[in-house]
Amino acid sequence: MLEIKNLHASIDGKEILRGINLTVNAGEVHAIMGPNGSGKSTLSNVIAGRDGYEITQGTVTYKGENLLQLKAEERAQRGVFLAFQYPVEIPGVSNIYLLKAALNAVRKYQGLDDLDAIDFLTLVRSKLELVKMDEEFLHRGVNEGFSGGEKKRNEILQMALLEPSLAILDETDSGLDIDALKTVSDGVNALRSSDRSIVMITHYQRLLDYIVPDFVHVLSEGQIVKTGGKELALELEAKGYSWVNKNA
Amino acid sequence: MPKSKRLTELATPFASVVVELEQETSFVKELRGNALAQFNSYGLPAKKEEDWKYTSLWGFSQQQFSHQAIPHTVSQAQTEQLALLKQAYRVVIVDGVFSNELSQIDNLPTGLTVSSLAEGLASVQSHLGGQINIEKAGFNALNTMLMNDGVVITVAKGINIEQPIELLVINSGATENLATHLRNVIVLEENSQVTVIEHYVGLSDIQYLTNVVTEVVLAKSAELTHYKLQQESENAFHIATLAASQAAHSQWKTNSISLGAKLARNDVHTQLLGEQAHVVMDGLYLLNNKQHSDFHTRIDHAVPNTTSEELFKGVIDDKGHGVFNGKVIVHKDAQKTDSNQQNHNLLLSRNCEIDSKPELEIYADDVKCAHGSTVGQMNEDHLFFLRTRGLDEVSARNLLTYAFAVEVLERIPAGDIRKALSAVVEQRLPQGGQ
Numbered sequence: 001m002l003e004i005k006n007l008h009a010s011i012d013g014k015e016i017l018r019g020i021n022l023t024v025n026a027g028e029v030h031a032i033m034g035p036n037g038s039g040k041s042t043l044s045n046v047i048a049g050r051d052g053y054e055i056t057q058g059t060v061t062y063k064g065e066n067l068l069q070l071k072a073e074e075r076a077q078r079g080v081f082l083a084f085q086y087p088v089e090i091p092g093v094s095n096i097y098l099l100k101a102a103l104n105a106v107r108k109y110q111g112l113d114d115l116d117a118i119d120f121l122t123l124v125r126s127k128l129e130l131v132k133m134d135e136e137f138l139h140r141g142v143n144e145g146f147s148g149g150e151k152k153r154n155e156i157l158q159m160a161l162l163e164p165s166l167a168i169l170d171e172t173d174s175g176l177d178i179d180a181l182k183t184v185s186d187g188v189n190a191l192r193s194s195d196r197s198i199v200m201i202t203h204y205q206r207l208l209d210y211i212v213p214d215f216v217h218v219l220s221e222g223q224i225v226k227t228g229g230k231e232l233a234l235e236l237e238a239k240g241y242s243w244v245n246k247n248a
Numbered sequence: 249m250p251k252s253k254r255l256t257e258l259a260t261p262f263a264s265v266v267v268e269l270e271q272e273t274s275f276v277k278e279l280r281g282n283a284l285a286q287f288n289s290y291g292l293p294a295k296k297e298e299d300w301k302y303t304s305l306w307g308f309s310q311q312q313f314s315h316q317a318i319p320h321t322v323s324q325a326q327t328e329q330l331a332l333l334k335q336a337y338r339v340v341i342v343d344g345v346f347s348n349e350l351s352q353i354d355n356l357p358t359g360l361t362v363s364s365l366a367e368g369l370a371s372v373q374s375h376l377g378g379q380i381n382i383e384k385a386g387f388n389a390l391n392t393m394l395m396n397d398g399v400v401i402t403v404a405k406g407i408n409i410e411q412p413i414e415l416l417v418i419n420s421g422a423t424e425n426l427a428t429h430l431r432n433v434i435v436l437e438e439n440s441q442v443t444v445i446e447h448y449v450g451l452s453d454i455q456y457l458t459n460v461v462t463e464v465v466l467a468k469s470a471e472l473t474h475y476k477l478q479q480e481s482e483n484a485f486h487i488a489t490l491a492a493s494q495a496a497h498s499q500w501k502t503n504s505i506s507l508g509a510k511l512a513r514n515d516v517h518t519q520l521l522g523e524q525a526h527v528v529m530d531g532l533y534l535l536n537n538k539q540h541s542d543f544h545t546r547i548d549h550a551v552p553n554t555t556s557e558e559l560f561k562g563v564i565d566d567k568g569h570g571v572f573n574g575k576v577i578v579h580k581d582a583q584k585t586d587s588n589q590q591n592h593n594l595l596l597s598r599n600c601e602i603d604s605k606p607e608l609e610i611y612a613d614d615v616k617c618a619h620g621s622t623v624g625q626m627n628e629d630h631l632f633f634l635r636t637r638g639l640d641e642v643s644a645r646n647l648l649t650y651a652f653a654v655e656v657l658e659r660i661p662a663g664d665i666r667k668a669l670s671a672v673v674e675q676r677l678p679q680g681g682q
């Protein structure tokens with residue numbers, strides 16, 4: 001699904017990713033943990049195709065294609081999805097308009113017609129239920145006046161609708177209370193399948209109680225310094241990030 | 249100010265044009281005479297004047313305007329198509345002349361009168377010229393000298409008119425450099441309500457001048473909802489003054505959407521003269537190519553306990569130039585004034601320009617006056633977000649541009665008018681991006 005080899009990325013001449021190697025196969029769930037500033041969001045942005053990063057070395061391959069030469073929208077249309085750490089508020093664009101435009105963009109790439117209004121609404125309603133969101137949210141501006149938890153749920157709603165092949169969740173758990181965390185996790189778990197991969201970026205072990213990963217990686221100063229199974233997260237929680245740095 | 253410093257040397261000798269309405273009263277003749285004297289001594293405003301600092305009339309002053317329209321007919325079907333609203337009383341003016349045939353004002357409800365300037369003038373004569381200043385205001389003077397048509401609307405005490413009135417002003421394109429000077433007068437008696445839309449349309453790409461003054465008088469507790477949609481030809485000059493005076497408890501909601509013309513200048517002014525008078529003054533300007541739009545607004549809070557809300561937004565592309573100057577004057581003793589003025593601008597190209605200037609003059613101490621003015625570019629985070637959801641860059645930019653502008657439209661009550669105006673705005677937004 002995703003193969004990252006020796007990826008180096010800088011911004012304004014400052015190197016932030018310093019040789020990332022990561023292979024994610026179809027059906028796997030990977031967790032990437034690491035202290036603030038270690039480069040987690042940078043890695044997600046580079047995979048999703050944000051402009052402004054300079055890739056100085058390395059490759060990113062997605063379903064056999066060189067991901068780095070595709071535009072952000074082309075990646076999205078091919079099934080790459082990023083749930084943002086800080087979802088943006090866009091007054092003036094209604095949630096339902098966004099969902100429709102996004103779904104139709106993906107369907108167009110797949111050679112499918114736009115969904116008609118009734119089928120679309122039926123589909124959206126089923127996804128709203130999954131993330132326990134009220135229909136009223138559809139008619140508000142994107143994330144406009146949403147609480148932190150509602151914003152994160154809205155990201156999962158978009159993901160559930162678009163059914164990506166590769167989902168990157170950038171600290172989707174941070175700022176959630178336990179109920180919201182459970183709802184969001186249920187939403188993610190419902191999407192787990194043998195042809196879909198999930199990369200969860202998180203600061204805390206707690207999320208991994210709900211979404212159990214196949215692999216855990218520790219990112220530190222732009223490099224993956226340790227990889228293990230889900231027990232690595234517990235060890236990390238107990239000993240702190242300084243433990244990995246010392247062992248690196 | 250000495251004559252030579254102003255644009256008195258005009259290519260068109262406006263002062264030699266003679267206009268007279270049917271059965272013109274001596275009152276009107278006198279108004280014209282005074283205006284002529286003013287125009288002769290001051291001419292058109294020059295760039296040195298603070299109010300015209302960012303809008304040059306040099307190009308305008310070099311034009312040869314004509315006051316003789318070549319007769320041209322516009323069909324009923326065409327007006328039907330051009331009109332913003334299907335369900336409305338409609339007044340149609342073609343090339344500066346009121347058209348009885350095309351207007352649909354036959355079955356007016358009791359308490360509402362709608363007529364041409366010549367016909368309706370007698371009933372509103374006491375208000376004529378009362379809302380505007382002709383001293384050192386070249387276009388107002390010019391308009392008063394040369395006003396030849398327009399519409400007069402009156403609503404009687406206590407009457408609530410449900411159906412809106414659309415004033416459709418068409419330039420047919422038949423006459424090169426036609427200058428028209430329209431005067432509209434809208435008078436609402438106590439406790440009456442009506443909705444009026446001024447709608448200016450050019451059917452060609454020729455150069456012409458629309459010089460219009462709309463005077464609004466709101467008696468106690470009257471409510472006027474007013475829209476102006478400006479879709480003049482891309483080479484037109486559109487110069488407009490919209491001026492109101494508001495008695496106690498009256499409400500004026502006005503929203504100007506400026507899309508057309510090569511040069512558009514709008515002066516929007518109200519005087520809140522009675523307690524609890526309220527104004528909502530909104531506007532939207534979308535500029536591309538080399539379009540120039542200048543909104544000068546002024547709200548006078550003359551007595552205590554009056555409120556104003558103002559939101560103007562601009563989307564400026566290519567080599568467009570936008571000007572917003574918003575004056576709010578809180579007069580001495582106008583305590584408990586509550587006013588909020590916002591002007592926000594979105595710049596879509598490197599070559600466009602905006603001059604935004606809030607101007608608050610406050611002579612009372614117990615007041616709430618907020619204001620904000622911003623100039624910004626497309627938000628890159630928003631753009632990236634939409635692209636990660638599969639929208640291509642052009643669609644994402646267009647969507648964000650619309651989202652920026654739509655705030656002004658969302659202040660219009662939901663219904664046919666909002667729908668129609670939104671559709672017009674949507675159509676006019678950049679397609680094809682950078």
Ligand SMILES: Nc1ncnc2c1ncn2[C@@H]1O[C@H](COP(=O)(O)OP(=O)(O)O)[C@@H](O)[C@H]1O
Nearest residue numbers: 011012016034035036037038039040041042043
């Ligand atoms: N636009 C930027 N310009 C300069 N430095 C940046 C920028 N974005 C991130 N960084 C820096 O890159 C490093 C990694 O940031 P980030 O990827 O956001 O870390 P994390 O998500 O792991 O907290 C930090 O030192 C941060 O300050």
Ligand SMILES: [Mg+2]
Nearest residue numbers: 040041085171
């Ligand atoms: Mg981060």
